[in-house]
Amino acid sequence: MHAHMPLIVTLAAALGLALVFGFVASRLKLPALVGYLLAGVLLGPHTPGFVADVDLAAQLAEIGVMLLMFGVGLHFSLADLMAVRRIAVPGAVVQMAVATTMGAALALGWGWPVGGALVFGISLSVASTVVLLRALESRGALESHNGRIAVGWLVVEDLAMVLVLVLLPAIVGAAPGADGGGLWLTLAKTLLAVTAFVAIMLVGGRRVLPWVLWQISKTGSRELFTLCVMAVSVSIAFGASALFGVSVALGAFFAGLVLRESEFAHRAAEESLPFRDAFAVLFFVSVGMLFDPMVLLDRPLQVLAVAAVIMVGKSVAAALLVLALRYPLNSALTVSVSLAQIGEFSFILVALGDGLRVLPPEAKSLVVAGALLSIALNPLLFSLVEPARRWVLARSAVARRLEARDDPLAELPLSTDRRFLAKQVVLVGYGAVGQRIAEALAARDLPFVVVEQNRERVGALRAAGLQAVSGDAADPATLVQAHIADAGLLVVATADITDVRPLIRTARALNPGIPVIVRAPNAEEAALLLQDGAQTARHAKEALADAMARDVLAAIT
DSSP states (O other): OGGGOHHHHHHHHHHHHHHHHHHHHHHTTSOHHHHHHHHHHHHSTTSSSOOOOHHHHHHHHHHHHHHHHHHHHHHOOHHHHHHTHHHHHHHHHHHHHHHHHHHHHHHHHTTOOHHHHHHHHHHHHOOOHHHHHHHHHHTTOTTSHHHHHHHHHHHHHHHHHHHHHHHHHHHTTOSTTOSHHHHHHHHHHHHHHHHHHHHIIIIIIHHHHHHHHHHHHTTTOHHHHHHHHHHHHHHHHHHHHHHHOOOHHHHHHHHHHHHHTSTTHHHHHHHHHHHHHHHHHHHHHHHHHTOOTHHHHHSHHHHHHHHHIIIIIHHHHHHHHHHHTTOOHHHHHHHHHHTSOOOHHHHHHHHHHHHTTOSOTHHHHHHHHHHHHHHHHHHHHHHTHHHHHHHHHHHOHHHHHHHTOOOGGGSOOTTOOGGGSSSOEEEEOOSHHHHHHHHHHHHTTOOEEEEESOHHHHHHHHHTTOOEEESOTTSHHHHHHTTGGGOSEEEEOOSSOSOOHHHHHHHHHHSTTOOEEEEOSSHHHHHHHHHTTOSEEEOOSTTHHHHHHHHHHHHHO
């Protein structure tokens, strides 16, 4: 009877075993996804006992990738991507080139052919958006500035991988017409297809999809709305792949991107969340099913070399590049650990390379081994970002010089009017809430200084005649540059900072009597912040910006 129910058996085994191992991992203070990966190893064909349907599990996992990328689009606007383009685009390109070179050099050293070495190197260069999202969401950092940089970086990598997957047959000489003219023709066709899909989504989809959701919502049926969200994300992802040659992940991403600007974005994200979580578990289980544990015994040095490229080589390259672009140390560390793993695109690329017969048999096991190690350790690396930053700054003069770099945007100009240097409002964050507060202050001609991590945004504020400094508000040096010691009020209007209390303590150390108005993620955190000395802690979802603007005006008038 079980032979006639492969889907049910696969779901039951994967979800049930993932629950058990995920619970055990959590009790051992390990990330739950480590348990999901181990569940996949036990269900895979390389371990004794029951073997789940690998093909079915892979398809279910692909649905998880679609839904997760759909969620990314709902949370990440095109404006956010453009805001980080100056770091995401060059960063992704340079980091992929460095990682590809390191991976290919390893493979050539093992005696692999040039084509196989190139494919292997590229597979190690692209990080998993799924893994990154899970890490950022678990820390509430998905909408932070560093989170937007990391997600934007990976979106650029995913776009690059679309071209790689299409061009790979021509590059390795496995497709007809693989000469220079054929390669450029393939590239032109791919760019045309991607451009057509993006244009249709941003022009037509922006009008059609919100209208469809509006019609469904008018029925008052919650299940129909949920069904519509699921149908939109999966159908558009499949259509993008079938009609335009775009990956299903990017198709789903643009579907979410279009819906983000509609009034249904928040509800669509909430309705799809349970499905995203369930299918994300299946994604990690399916990764574990590909792993052959014998590779750890047969090729331990090669596994360690692969892990070193993934977790050390490309991460160091990314961190150095972020620092070179004059971003703070915490941004460099966050981006570097975000890239210290590989995932779904790596598996797709290796499968394609295997089909083109340019990879040796052990390539897939090495890539999956590197993915398992990097995915399992990635949450630990994220938890070490802030302790590592404090440790490095305390012990390294070079790091302190980098943090206090000669950046004209990191301090107020010498020509700044005195009214902005005493009794001014120090406004941390210039997102939607910060902008509303700034407008209210400017309307009453009240002086304020903006503290913002986004250098491009600080440059735009300076160009508009506003006073702003670039840097991390949790760093005392940044608050000093904003003249917090003589300020009349501190307003924390950003959601980028997961723990505001150290910032408040730093501000109070520099200015003991300064009143503080802070934005809190929830009621519990607001109560704690009030106990720590905040004058007002707002957490309401509706009209948050207007409420905080009224609080600020009341505090200084």
